[in-house]
Amino acid sequence: MTGAQGSGPVVRVAAVGDVHIDQDVVGRYRPALEQLGGCADVLLLAGDLTRHGTAAEAACVAREFRDLPVPVIAVLGNHDYHCDQVPAVTSTLRDAGITVLECETAVVETSGLTLAVVGAKGFGGGFAGRHASMFGEPEMKAFIRTTCEVSDRLGEGLRAAAACDVLVALTHYSPVPDTLVGEPLEIYPFLGSYLLAQAIDSAPTTLAVHGHAHKGSERGMTAGGVRVRNVAHPVIKQAYSVFNLSPRAAQIPVPT
Amino acid sequence: MSRPVDEYVEAEVHRLLTEHPDLAEQGLILHRREGTLLVQGEVESPYRRDQIHRLISQRFPDVRIECDIGVIRAQAPVDAEEL
Numbered sequence: 001m002t003g004a005q006g007s008g009p010v011v012r013v014a015a016v017g018d019v020h021i022d023q024d025v026v027g028r029y030r031p032a033l034e035q036l037g038g039c040a041d042v043l044l045l046a047g048d049l050t051r052h053g054t055a056a057e058a059a060c061v062a063r064e065f066r067d068l069p070v071p072v073i074a075v076l077g078n079h080d081y082h083c084d085q086v087p088a089v090t091s092t093l094r095d096a097g098i099t100v101l102e103c104e105t106a107v108v109e110t111s112g113l114t115l116a117v118v119g120a121k122g123f124g125g126g127f128a129g130r131h132a133s134m135f136g137e138p139e140m141k142a143f144i145r146t147t148c149e150v151s152d153r154l155g156e157g158l159r160a161a162a163a164c165d166v167l168v169a170l171t172h173y174s175p176v177p178d179t180l181v182g183e184p185l186e187i188y189p190f191l192g193s194y195l196l197a198q199a200i201d202s203a204p205t206t207l208a209v210h211g212h213a214h215k216g217s218e219r220g221m222t223a224g225g226v227r228v229r230n231v232a233h234p235v236i237k238q239a240y241s242v243f244n245l246s247p248r249a250a251q252i253p254v255p256t
Numbered sequence: 257m258s259r260p261v262d263e264y265v266e267a268e269v270h271r272l273l274t275e276h277p278d279l280a281e282q283g284l285i286l287h288r289r290e291g292t293l294l295v296q297g298e299v300e301s302p303y304r305r306d307q308i309h310r311l312i313s314q315r316f317p318d319v320r321i322e323c324d325i326g327v328i329r330a331q332a333p334v335d336a337e338e339l
Contacts, residue, residue, distance in 0.1 A: 214283030
């Protein structure tokens with residue numbers, strides 16, 4: 001697909017997070033989803049697909065997002081973990097043809113370009129200079145150790161996919177504070193971590209997409225110049241947003 | 257007689273919204289305003305909006321509650337961002 005300016009091929013990425021689907025929501029997204037083939041090459045789901053993370057709710061998600069004209073790639077969010085049914089949630093989504101990533105990579109060939117999506121739920125901790133440390137009580141160390149481990153694996157995945165034309169990082173938690181503006185400052189440590197941004201900046205990432213921050217803002221950027229977009233449904237206020245991504249060779253470098 | 261809407265009531269309602277097995281709403285904002293607790297934000301369906309009001313009122317029958325909750329639109333986008 002050619003970009004709006006006709007300057008060359010692009011990969012068209014649709015994305016939404018925090019749809020929190022249960023029986024009462026099934027069918028609300030479907031009319032917009034059936035238009036995806038005309039505007040996107042892939043749909044990304046940025047976590048919190050369910051309300052409580054039950055297999056029954058996952059079946060509702062599967063019903064809403066199955067048999068679409070484009071591949072669907074998802075990560076889970078904290079709500080999807082709530083009832084400790086992650087294996088059942090994941091298998092229900094996969095049975096419907098939805099790719100579910102946790103520190104894994106999906107590759108999509110489209111318009112002669114290769115798109116790699118590296119996905120991980122991520123976790124919290126805060127942002128540079130105000131990040132929690134792996135220190136003190138076992139619970140505190142476990143919290144930050146989780147963020148370190150998932151960030152390390154996200155970075156490894158992104159660097160391994162660096163040869164792809166377009167590279168997207170898909171998380172539920174935010175890598176930057178920019179897209180949290182609107183949320184109370186006190187809860188930033190529970191909304192994301194700079195370690196995710198550091199992982200994203202360790203590879204030639206084209207775009208980072210996340211959800212989780214319902215009262216946050218749409219646009220941000222990592223310290224390394226990677227664009228970040230918060231696609232939480234309450235933020236974008238539409239069924240999904242679409243980003244037309246040019247391959248790296250065609251991009252204008254961001255001033256630093 | 258109405259119960260005063262203090263910070264403990266606000267915190268209890270906040271926890272109810274998140275922890276009640278039928279809710280799991282973390283994106284709503286609470287305001288204490290002239291003896292009334294105002295619940296604002298957006299949810300995914302009219303059913304959830306009504307359910308939130310009902311469950312808070314049942315749990316806190318002596319607290320004056322006002323809900324101003326919308327339903328998030330789910331229409332297709334009209335444009336794309338070029339990056």
